[in-house]
Amino acid sequence: MTPGPVDVPSEALLEMARPIFHHRTAKFRELLEETTGLLKQVFRTKSDIVTFTSSGTGAMEASIVNILRKDEKALFVSGGKFGERWGNIAKAFGIETVEIKMPYGNAVDPEDIRKALDADPKIKAVYTTLCETSTGVVHDIRAIGKIVKDTDVLLVVDGISSVGAVEIETDEWGVDMLVVGSQKALMIPPGLAFLTVNDKAWAKVEQVSAPAFYLSLKAARKSMAKSDTPYTPAITLIAGLKQSLDMIVTEGVENVWKRHAKLADATRAGVKALGLELFAESPSNSVTAVKVPEGVDGAKIPSKMAEDHGIRIAGGQADMKGKIFRIGHMGYVDKIDVIGVLAALEMTLADLGHKFDVGASLRAAQDIFLAG
Numbered sequence: 001m002t003p004g005p006v007d008v009p010s011e012a013l014l015e016m017a018r019p020i021f022h023h024r025t026a027k028f029r030e031l032l033e034e035t036t037g038l039l040k041q042v043f044r045t046k047s048d049i050v051t052f053t054s055s056g057t058g059a060m061e062a063s064i065v066n067i068l069r070k071d072e073k074a075l076f077v078s079g080g081k082f083g084e085r086w087g088n089i090a091k092a093f094g095i096e097t098v099e100i101k102m103p104y105g106n107a108v109d110p111e112d113i114r115k116a117l118d119a120d121p122k123i124k125a126v127y128t129t130l131c132e133t134s135t136g137v138v139h140d141i142r143a144i145g146k147i148v149k150d151t152d153v154l155l156v157v158d159g160i161s162s163v164g165a166v167e168i169e170t171d172e173w174g175v176d177m178l179v180v181g182s183q184k185a186l187m188i189p190p191g192l193a194f195l196t197v198n199d200k201a202w203a204k205v206e207q208v209s210a211p212a213f214y215l216s217l218k219a220a221r222k223s224m225a226k227s228d229t230p231y232t233p234a235i236t237l238i239a240g241l242k243q244s245l246d247m248i249v250t251e252g253v254e255n256v257w258k259r260h261a262k263l264a265d266a267t268r269a270g271v272k273a274l275g276l277e278l279f280a281e282s283p284s285n286s287v288t289a290v291k292v293p294e295g296v297d298g299a300k301i302p303s304k305m306a307e308d309h310g311i312r313i314a315g316g317q318a319d320m321k322g323k324i325f326r327i328g329h330m331g332y333v334d335k336i337d338v339i340g341v342l343a344a345l346e347m348t349l350a351d352l353g354h355k356f357d358v359g360a361s362l363r364a365a366q367d368i369f370l371a372g
């Protein structure tokens with residue numbers, strides 16, 4: 001129950017246990033075509049999707065180096081560890097950045113993006129995050145898309161911990177590039193990253209001489225025309241991905257979003273019933289960040305819960321260490337998983353000295369589930 005890596009369903013695990021096969025074959029090309037088609041349904045796009053053999057950050061890097069020239073600027077929304085990563089990648093490639101910084105736990109005001117774009121015509125791409133996993137905040141990408149859509153600026157969204165759990169309409173909202181990773185709501189082990197590239201983004205890719213080789217989008221495009229990848233793909237992970245995507249599409253993408261909304265609702269009601277407060281101003285349906293109550297050693301909550309009850313949640317990162325803990329409820333998760341994590345949380349908090357009405361979180365969560 002962390003915000004990734006998540007549980008992998010047995011359908012995908014068994015598929016990945018099969019013997020390896022060669023990738024320069026019709027069998028692999030068919031597999032890649034099929035998974036790309038399924039990804040398009042889940043990502044809500046008709047655009048191209050590039051599959052990289054890397055963790056999610058590889059696709060973040062690809063979405064910077066392939067579309068910006070050295071004389072252009074990147075606008076990025078921080079307010080959390082992953083938003084900050086956008087800025088760190090740009091800086092590593094000598095690309096000037098403009099930062100919109102909010103206090104941790106807050107969502108960006110889309111109007112601030114409009115103001116920043118109006119103030120600096122050198123900004124040619126906006127980098128933001130659908131769910132900022134480090135704070136549990138979900139940003140209003142629909143509203144940001146409206147602002148960026150009719151400009152010559154590209155909108156790039158990190159959907160790594162949210163796509164497959166939280167509503168996203170990539171094409172309709174005007175997202176030019178969407179970054180996704182395999183080990184979050186897509187229910188596959190770490191090792192694959194995905195990047196959607198629409199026509200507006202391809203046009204920019206073609207103009208930029210990118211300081212990239214392995215992550216070159218021009219190289220990816222060339223191979224894509226033959227349903228291929230430039231270098232050896234992670235065949236096993238892609239075979240597993242096909243199974244997990246089949247599960248998502250069979251359940252129905254909208255139903256998957258609804259299930260996550262319900263699980264998140266129950267989790268939020270549960271922790272509130274224990275007298276705890278949420279950290280995020282606009283909480284994501286994929287991960288719930290909770291403030292550690294006064295008098296409790298927050299750094300001990302995740303480790304103690306794992307040791308005593310075999311359920312792993314995440315603590316806070318960097319400055320937030322010991323101040324918050326995060327419960328992931330994305331992917332292969334159901335009602336009883338949420339009840340289980342709340343029960344383990346209650347026992348852990350009781351052992352660490354927090355006073356509350358035992359069973360209150362379970363009643364609150366079950367009330368939500370029983371309401372249908």
Ligand SMILES: *Cc1c(COP(=O)(O)O)cnc(C)c1O
Binds near residue numbers: 158
């Ligand atoms: C997990 C995560 C990442 C990092 O991806 P890696 O797979 O560790 O490279 C980036 N952004 C967000 C929002 C994430 O949740």
